[in-house]
Amino acid sequence: MPVSRLLIANRGEIAMRIVRAAKSLGVHTIQAYSEADAEMLSVREADESICIGPAPAKDSYLNIDALLKAARETNADAVHPGYGFLSESPAFVRAVEDAGLTFVGPSADTIERMGDKVAARQAAEAAGVPVVPGSDGRVDGVDAALEVAETIGYPVMVKAAAGGGGRGIRVAQDSDELRKLAPQAAREAQAAFGDGGLYVERAILSPRHIEVQILGDGTRAVHCWERECSLQRRRQKVWEEAGASCLDQATRETLCQSAVALAKAVNYRGAGTLEYLYDDASGEFFFIEMNTRIQVEHPVTEMITGVDLVAEMIRVAGGEPLSMTQDDIARNGHAIEVRLNAEDPLMQFMPFPGKVDGLDWPEGDGIRVDHFLSDGYQIPPFYDSLIGKLIVHAPTRDEAIDKLAKALRSTRIGGVKTTIPLHLALARSPDVRAGRVHTQWLEPWLDAGNLTAEATGDPQ
Structure with missing residues (x-):
């Protein structure tokens, strides 16, 4: 049955992203929110909204009973979990389906299998995918x-x-x-x-982090090419790109086809990402894990392919086959996403929740901002510090970095500290511009004192 009334069991920028994708399909949107998120942008933008409990996530966004109660009270017929919270919980999937609702994502069995790294590794080996x-x-x-x-x-x-x-x-x-x-x-x-x-x-020393976006309908699977996410702090991604400029075309094709082979082997349904380590020295890649959900960095893939990944998730969950074949998915240019967090990067990335006092977002061709802020909004201290993402697209990587730097300088989130200075400094780094990065590059760069107010050229 096609999805007609969708409960959004998440918050923040991904909730806004789901609202927009669902509305593009004519699906009625219902935002579930905690008491702390009553003023969140998606609460206003959704067709309706319902409070599911107090601010602590365990009492709201992680409370399966509260979410199912909200779904019943609003006559929802499907639930989209976004990322984080319950998005990779087999128990939640089973509870949703036992309640007669559609879960927008893979089956509980698939999540269970691929969420266990050992089982995922065994599945990859069985599908002929290289593992560490x-x-x-x-x-x-x-x-x-x-x-x-x-x-x-x-x-x-x-x-x-x-x-x-x-x-x-x-x-x-x-x-x-x-x-x-x-x-x-x-x-x-x-x-x-x-x-x-x-x-x-x-242990692969100084690897790059490469991942492949896949879509499946339980029978067929396709890839939407690869991303590089090597710029990480404390193993958390801060800057993501599509595609990976370190790969030659033959390696890219082999990597992406391996992801499709594994997705088909587990009868994958929905959007998912296969993550790999890539060894620059040997040119080898190794599967490490699968994320059975939409990812924070999905917009860069959308920018280079034109595929609406979230809308496709909703369509497939409603029983429709994939709307595209592999030949339909072409790569176009280069895209970069940076994560905007309410943190002070000049003070050891201390969280900085506060009241937003004025917003200015960059505009123009090839610029996209995914966020959930409004002027006067009080950023709550209870959740992840991610408040938005700035995404740029250009014909080449060099042009994308230039566009990113210009867009960052045009961005103002008044009243709070953000990671904009970090991204401005990275955009000026010779190593970043030359692509000489790996998963252990960023922290020593920070420790060496490269991030200063003077180095960023940022007025904040």
Whole structure:
């Protein structure tokens, strides 16, 4: 059944993005919101809205019973989870479907399988997708981890089998470090995800982070090319690009086809992303995990392909087949997205929730801003600090960086500190402009004092 009344079980800029995609399809939108988000832009922009509880996420956006109650009271027939919160919760998917509603995303079984990094790794190997050399499955204790490490060689990375976001990860240079760090990783994973399971893999030194956007309808799957997300702080992405300028065309094609093969192997439905490490030195790539949801950085893919990923998710969830074939999806130019967070980058990225006092957004061809702010809006302190994303598109990467810098200088979010100075400084960096970056590049660059008010040229 096509989706007709969609409950948006999320907040912030992704809620606004879902509202706009749904409205483009003629779908009635219902924004679920916490008491802290009553003035959020999507509450006004949606066709209707409903409060689901107090500010703490556990009482609102993570409260399955409250969300299902809201869906019943508003006669919703589908739920879109966005990203974060319950977007990758098999229990939520099952609860939604048990209530007779459509979940906009993959099946609970797919989320369960691909959300466990060990199971995802095994699925990738079965589909012929390269994986980082490591343990065949979860390791049972430190001795088993040491045995794997001796086989594959140091340094090794100990990783949580469940979850993501950089939690439960340690890098050991030798056996003594592994004995010490593996229990730490297990405790952190248990605290963060309720699952202390670990696996071990070879540490790829200074890799690039490359990911492939896929779409599937449960039968067919296509890719929408790749993104590079190597600029990361504390394993969190801050700047994303489409495509990855480090890849030659043959590697790009092989990488993207491997993503399609895995998506087909698990009968994937909806939008998803396969993440890889790419070794510049050898030209090898290795699958690391799959995100079974829409991602923060999806706009750069939309800018170079013209595909509305969120609308396609809604269509597919309603039972329609993919509206495109692989031949329909062409790459056009280069796109860059930077994350605008309510943080003070000149004060160790201290969170800076506050009241917005004036907004000026850049405009023009090839410029897009995804946000949920309005003048006078009080940014709440209860959630992630992401308040918006600035996306630019141009014929070449150099032109995209130039356009980004100009757009950043035209952006004003009054009353709060933001990460605009960080992005201005990055746009001026010779290494960034030359593409000489990797996943461990940004933090030493920050530690070296490259981010100063003078270096950014930013008036904030």
